[in-house]
Amino acid sequence: MLILNSKQHGPSAQRKPQRFNLGGILKKNFAWKKSVNSLASTLDTVQLDYPSPAIAGIDAIPGSPPQRKSSGVLQAGLVFAGKSHGLVPSASSAFGDNYTTYPACLSDVLIPRSENAPMSSSESSADDTPFNTECISLLNSDLTSEMNMDNVFDSYFCCSKPASAESDVISFNEHSEEKITDYSILGYHPVKIGDEFTSDISRYRVLRKLGWGHFSTVWLCSSLISGQFVALKIVKLGKNYTEAALDEISILRLLQEDDKGYPVDDSPVVSLLDHFTIQGPNGTHIAMAFELMGENLLHLIFQNKSQKFAAASQKEPVSPYLLPVDTLRLIIFQLLQGTDYMHRHSVIHTDIKPENILITHKAEISGDIFPLKIPTKFQILPSQPLHQSTSAEEPIEIKVADLGNATFCNLHLSDHIQTRQYRAPEILLGHSWGALADVWSIGCLIFELLTGDYLFEPNLGASFTKDEDHLAQIIELLGVFPSMEYAQDCERYRKYFLDNNSLRHISKLKFWSLESVLEEKYKFDMADDNIKLLCDLLLKCLRYDLSERYDCGSLMAHPFFKKDAKFDQRECDELPNNNFNVPGFTCEEQAP
Template sequence: MSSSSSSSGSEEEDEGMDSYRKGGYHAVRVGDTFSGGRYIAQRKLGWGQFSTVWLAYDSLTSKYVALKIQKSAPEFAESAIHEIEVVSVLTKNDPDNKKCVIRLLNHFKHTGPNGQHFCMVFEFLGDSILQLIKYNRYKGLPLNRVRAICRCILTTLDYLHTQLGIIHTDLKPENILLVSTINPSNDPNRSKKGPILSKPDGSMNNGGGFVVNAIEKRLKQRARQAVARISARRASLGGFRPVTKGDRCFDGIDFRCKVVDFGNACWANRPNAEEIQTRQYRAPEVILQSGYTYSADMWSFACTAFELATGEMMFAPKPGQSYSEDEDHLALMMEILGKIPRKIAIGGLRSKDYFDRYGDLKRIRRLKHVPLARLLIDKFKFSVNDARDFADFLIPILDFAPEKRPTAEQCLQHPWLNKSSESSVQKLDSEMSKLQIK
């Protein structure tokens, strides 16, 4: 999980049984009901440090919803009240449902053996774009798909920043969900199965349903690992990769998406913490503690866009024997983006931990500078034009000076974002025509 204590559904396999105690999670079984029998639990969708999220059937509206059940300790209840306040504002100010933000449908309290839990009912959405990246085997999505997702995210950020004065503070692929699932059979609205309306046999015995779910999950995990090992072995035979970038079929996948998880969001005039953002998407001003505003979200957006297009995180820092994870993070930034201006390097509350008075890193002296466009061409095999155009879009958003970064509204007007998806086809036709015998 993120160091910013995200309350989003996690990509880890299991939240562990030890947190199902007083003040912790509420143990849910398939068929359990909430809010006077209105919502019926169907299956677990995910979990975070603050909550578990379940697919539920709303018996009043006959629709599927996502039910987020917060841990019961006072600090988690406080966090839930904050999230309800923020998401209520988001939903109220978007009556036409055009701002690409998750909608809060209801909220209530549920009393269980571990205490009283705040529950939030959200619209049911699909897979995260991290799962989309995994689906494509971490190879990066076609650029026209990346543009479509970026437009949705920027629409959200423009709405948050310009209209509402809210900073998300934890933008990352896990917190951006497609409006429907990648695999139609996982979508209760598209699959042929009807809702579960009562508890399956045996699920009432000592939390049996919960334990069965955990065992089933571990068996599935082992099966996936076995498949991955076989695939890796096949790939190594003969020293070639048997799959190509175009192998995954994207037909039928709806690339519209929505930003979720506002548990850590704050109003710009009321910042809620010094350390925000999940590590890999954290802006330099947050690391240096020199103050942050809307532009910190823009940094996270640029990191997310890069990951969509390449399949890899832009910055994945690790601590070394003589330097911290933070210092490695700053070094990785400078290797792609150039030296941090001295004024910015020494201007934060934590600057002295990493920089000397000249603005040089104290413990990492040798940097391998590879400009972004060059990295896209050499490592990720982008064409020269695609690399140049994508870098032109990202570089201004990754300015070390937060006040110089373009706003979400300005990014929505950028030529790269408004390129026709046909341009690459036209370019290919043009190149082919040049090869014709004159």
């Protein structure tokens, strides 16, 4: 959402803001947000051979992110031997041909970026990236890959070309997967199909790659003890990653056990089944075995956008809804339910977004999930998440996942939270924050599930930062500036505002209400009761004042979730808001 491409004054400044353009259904090209870059490697060669049995150290190296604040929970029992961070000599002769040394320059390919695309965090000024230092899975939330609409969906859904008879290399889209340079010091653990990993309670065999992120790679595995299928998450090396993984384990255990330590049935959060360590060529990695889930909501969004794009190309009638209303209602309610469950257990997710909401996989695991060709040497493989039917006959079920950045209501592990598009104003402005930061993210996600586009998509300008553009977009949508009473508690208010009615570097704003956006841009019928109710629900999530922002439990009683609900303004206005019952809903405080 851009206010103006150049923030110029004059008549041209009165046109509609260039808002909500990312991923537009009928646009030929669009910027696709993904974590496609990670810790930069300065090595001439990437070492993927197993060196000696010694374990590499994980102490911070020059240029590494500052330490994540740690709760100190579950951090005993891991011993790391010190080792220099230089390039390890090749040991392929000692360990056979299972691992290969790659020149970094062959795969460290920079993805072209259009002239108007946002700058990466490494190219923008330090003033513009105050939140990119400690929150390790958010380091690349501002990076953009430019992809052509003709192949974006195939590449995202991992439709790789089969390997040729002459080659042992399985093809993959290098722009959609992790980079080979990230398998160097402090990087990923090199995993091959057929690898086996042993914990205290099981032994897991790797069957297929499910996905990856800045934090880890994820693999479909079978337990050789129980026969159960699991998703094995193998975390990157590095002190920040290890501490975050240990904090995630402690938080998941808290959410999965009752007061007496017994497992909780039907938890709305993805279940952790096992955790252990893996010794790799560069050090010891944390591994976590989760219950097997299907694809995430981002896949669902892309799938439905692809279908709408194809239908529009054939000049077929297209509904403005990205998802059927009943599916939308079910997903939002379960998302509120899962987040409320965490909040009632004094846990804040801090990174609610489509990638972190998983669809329950109900289908049987069949033989077609196994790769037709298994490479003999390590190589990057295409991600192949388990697709799940979302037909109306089988109601969709979701669970909240990826608590690598989660924190406690009474002990914030980091203040650098939330992916850019879902970041709340209290985080941008340095206000106290609490559980209701998740609710702002849910509001942004509701819009994305409704339209397929980001609600807020800030850009870096010549005279303003992404944070200031982000604040301008929020003000334009909500139609009001933060109150002076709210501003007095914001550390960075004067950095962006001259007074309570003007931004420091963006003088021209074009207010465009949510109702007008949906009607004028997305062609929704504003006489539709569902749209009216959704607007009210969404705006209850997007309030500056944390005492006025609704909590998830209160929103679950919203009339939108009633069968055949009709819009009644009085009923919406009188919806009770019990956010004060949520521990730490506005700030870091002792839970009752």
